[in-house]
Amino acid sequence: xxxxxxxNVCETKYDxxxxxWKCRCGGMLNLLKEKVTLDPASLQQLPPTLWRYIDxxxxxxxxxxxxxxxxxxxxxxLILLDETEPNTLVKVDxxxxxxxxxxxxxxxxxxxxxxxxxxxxxxxxxxNAGTAIAAYARRANISCDIFxxxxxxxxxxxxxxxxxxxxxxxxxTREDVADAAQKAVIEEKHFYASHVYNPFFYEGTKTYAYExxxxxxxxxxTLIIPVGNGTLLLGVYYGFKELLENELIKKIPKLVAIxxxxxxxxxxxxxxEEVEAKHFExxxxxxxxxxxxxxxxxxxxxxxxxxxxxxILTVDEEEIAQARATLAGKGFYVEPTxxxxxxxxxxxxxxxxxKIIIPLCGAGIKAN
Ligand SMILES: *Cc1c(COP(=O)(O)O)cnc(C)c1O
Ligand SMILES: [Zn+2]
Numbered sequence: 001x002x003x004x005x006x007x008n009v010c011e012t013k014y015d016x017x018x019x020x021w022k023c024r025c026g027g028m029l030n031l032l033k034e035k036v037t038l039d040p041a042s043l044q045q046l047p048p049t050l051w052r053y054i055d056x057x058x059x060x061x062x063x064x065x066x067x068x069x070x071x072x073x074x075x076x077x078l079i080l081l082d083e084t085e086p087n088t089l090v091k092v093d094x095x096x097x098x099x100x101x102x103x104x105x106x107x108x109x110x111x112x113x114x115x116x117x118x119x120x121x122x123x124x125x126x127x128n129a130g131t132a133i134a135a136y137a138r139r140a141n142i143s144c145d146i147f148x149x150x151x152x153x154x155x156x157x158x159x160x161x162x163x164x165x166x167x168x169x170x171x172x173t174r175e176d177v178a179d180a181a182q183k184a185v186i187e188e189k190h191f192y193a194s195h196v197y198n199p200f201f202y203e204g205t206k207t208y209a210y211e212x213x214x215x216x217x218x219x220x221x222t223l224i225i226p227v228g229n230g231t232l233l234l235g236v237y238y239g240f241k242e243l244l245e246n247e248l249i250k251k252i253p254k255l256v257a258i259x260x261x262x263x264x265x266x267x268x269x270x271x272x273e274e275v276e277a278k279h280f281e282x283x284x285x286x287x288x289x290x291x292x293x294x295x296x297x298x299x300x301x302x303x304x305x306x307x308x309x310x311x312i313l314t315v316d317e318e319e320i321a322q323a324r325a326t327l328a329g330k331g332f333y334v335e336p337t338x339x340x341x342x343x344x345x346x347x348x349x350x351x352x353x354x355k356i357i358i359p360l361c362g363a364g365i366k367a368n
Contacts, residue, residue: 001033001034001058001059001060001061002033002034003016003031003032003033003034003058004016004031004032004033005020005029005030005031005032005199006029006030006031006032007023007025007027007028007029007030008023008027008028008029008030008297008299008300009023009025009026009027009028010023010025010027012024012025013032014029016058016116017116018116018117018118018191019189019191021185021192021194021197021198022197028197028296028297028300029197029199030199030300031058031199031200031202031203033058035245036055036056036242036245036246037246038055038056038242038243038246038248040214040248043214048074048075049070049072049073049074049075050073050074050075050104050107050108050204050207050210050211051066051070051074052074052075053207053210054066056203056206056210056242057108057203057204058200058203059111059112059115060115063111063115065111065114065115066107066108066111068139068140069107069110069111069114069136069139069140070107071097071103071107071135071136071139072097073096073097073103073104073107074096074103074104074107074207074211075211076091076092076093076095076096076211077091077092077095078090078091078092078211078212078215078216078357079092081330081358082330085352086352087352087353087354087355087356088345088356088357088358089216089220089355089356089357089358090332090357090358090359090360091208091211091212091357091358091359091360092332092360093208093359093360093361094334094335094338094360094361094362094363097135098128098131098132098135098159099128099131099362099363099365099366100128100131100132100361100362100363100366101205101208101232101359101361101362102128102129102131102132102133102195102231103132103135103136104204104205104207104208104235105129105132105195105200105201105202105203105204105205105231105235106129106132106133106135106136106193106195106201106204107132107136107204108200108201108203108204109133109136109193109195109198109200109201109204110133110136110137110139110140110142110193111136111140112200112203113137113140113142113191113193114140114142116191118142118190118191119142119143120142120143120144120145120190120191121133121137121142121143121144121145121190121191121192121193122144122145122146122147122181122184122185122188122190122191122192122193123144123145123146123147123181123192123193123194123195124146124147124148124177124178124180124181124182124194125146125147125148125195126148126149126152126174126228126288126289126291126292127148127152127153127156127157127288127289127366128156128289128362128366129195129231130146130147130148130156130160130165131156131159131160131163133146133165133193133195134146134159134160134163134164134165135163137163137165137193138163138164138165143166144163144164144165144166144193145165145166145167145168145184145190146160146165146166146167146168147168147169147170147177147178147180147181147184148160148167148168148169148170148177149169149170149172149173149174149176149177150169150170150171151284151288152288153288153366153367153368154368155365155366155367155368156366159366168180168181168184173293174291174292174293175293175294178196181194195229195231196229196231196295196296196297197296201231201235202231202234202235202238203235203238204235205231205232205234205235205236205239206235206236206238206239206242207235207239208232208235208236208239208359209235209236209237209238209239209240209242209243210239210243212357213240213243213248213249216355218249219240219243219249219250219251219252219253220253220355220356220357221253221254221354221355221356222253222254222255222256222348222350222354222355222356222357223236223253223254223255223256223356223357224256224258224341224344224345224348224356224357224358224359225255225256225257225258225341225359226257226258226259226287226289226290226337226338226340226341226344226359226361227257227258227259227266227290227295227301227312228259228289228290228291228292228295229292229295229296229297230257230266230295230297230298230300230301230304232359232361233255233257233301233304233305234297234300234301234304236255237252237255237304237308240252240253252307252308253308253357254308254309254310255304255305255308255310256310256311256312256313256344256348257301257305257310257311257312257313258290258312258313258314258315258340258341258343258344258345259290259312259313259314259315260285260286260287260290260291260314260315260316260317260320260340261285261314261315261316261317262282262283262284262285262291262316262317263280263282263283263285263287263290263291263292263293264280264282264312264314265277265278265279265280265282265292265293265294265295265298266295266298266301266302266312267312267313267314268280269298269302270302270305270306270311270312271312274302275299275302276298276299276302277294277295277298277301277302279293279294280293280294281293285317285320285340286317286320286321286336286337286339286340287315287320287336287337287339287340288336288337288367289335289337289338289361289362290337290340313344313347313348314344315340315343315344315347319340319343319346319347320336320339320340320343321336321339322343323339323340323342323343323346324336324339324364326342326346327339327342327360328364332360333363333364333365334360334361334362334363334364335361335362335363335364335366335367336367337361337362337367338359338360338361338362341358341359341361342358342360345358
């Protein structure tokens with residue numbers, strides 16, 4: 001499959017190479033690839049992991065590189081949340097090898113890094129992305145440095161260290177952590193395995209959409225999605241777009257994004273009808289996984305939500321804490337960021353006939 005990076009701002013094209021992660025103009029890179037074609041009948045012969053969709057991803061033909069890296073990620077359960085709500089399903093994406101949906105992107109990104117011959121990666125994270133990158137890098141025999149803020153959950157730090165990653169702690173905001181990682185990428189000349197910058201991560205998160213389509217045999221009406229940097233939201237959008245291009249669905253579901261009121265740059269830009277989010281001077285939030293004050297792909301995220309007639313809702317700290325308890329009362333023990341997403345669903349005005357899917361992105365034991 002022929003593939004390039006292309007700048008989201010000036011449309012400059014770049015060959016896919018180890019040291020390219022941003023356009024010279026500062027723009028974000030997207031993936032330009034041949035049109036994906038999908039054969040639903042042959043898909044069903046393949047094992048139930050996200051690798052059943054490898055033909056929709058830009059790997060070399062008949063690539064086997066993923067086979068020594070996979071831990072069986074993907075094809076997570078899609079189940080009824082509660083019998084009183086017959087059209088609301090939860091997709092249990094914390095049932096992943098490192099206990100969050102980030103495994104979707106990390107498995108694919110690290111397999112691509114391996115294909116490119118990369119031997120060392122650098123990433124920055126608020127916790128779960130770093131954990132997933134560390135785990136898959138280890139499996140791929142790639143050495144790994146993860147930049148983290150000082151306030152990162154101790155359990156997430158322990159998980160990252162357990163995989164042998166070199167943890168580099170930064171005293172500052174989430175943006176300071178990203179800046180430090182990018183400085184190291186440039187100075188030390190290593191591959192930036194960023195879930196935000198590297199478009200191959202989205203090739204992994206898009207499998208969330210493919211799985212829903214296969215599991216439901218149709219598209220849902222609405223997807224509730226937690227959004228910080230938008231890696232799930234954008235992946236899901238790309239996945240449904242490819243399904244639409246293959247005429248396998250009739251429409252892209254409505255995207256309802258959820259942010260914490262204490263850190264809501266996208267919600268603010270959405271309400272003010274702005275094209276791009278401004279840096280948000282927020283407070284800390286229980287929903288640490290979506291506490292991103294300046295999301296680098298805000299233009300694309302806002303565009304995707306608007307194009308589906310979607311919306312962005314915010315939830316406060318009290319609602320997050322309550323939602324966590326409510327979900328646990330139904331059997332699901334999730335981390336606060338995932339509770340925030342469910343709290344958003346509870347505020348979303350909908351009819352009983354609307355087919356809605358809520359992801360449960362992170363496991364409860366990851367957080368304090
Ligand atoms: C990363 C993460 C999110 C948010 O994903 P973004 O890509 O930042 O939008 C939500 N929930 C959990 C559990 C996460 O790990
Ligand atoms: Zn550019």
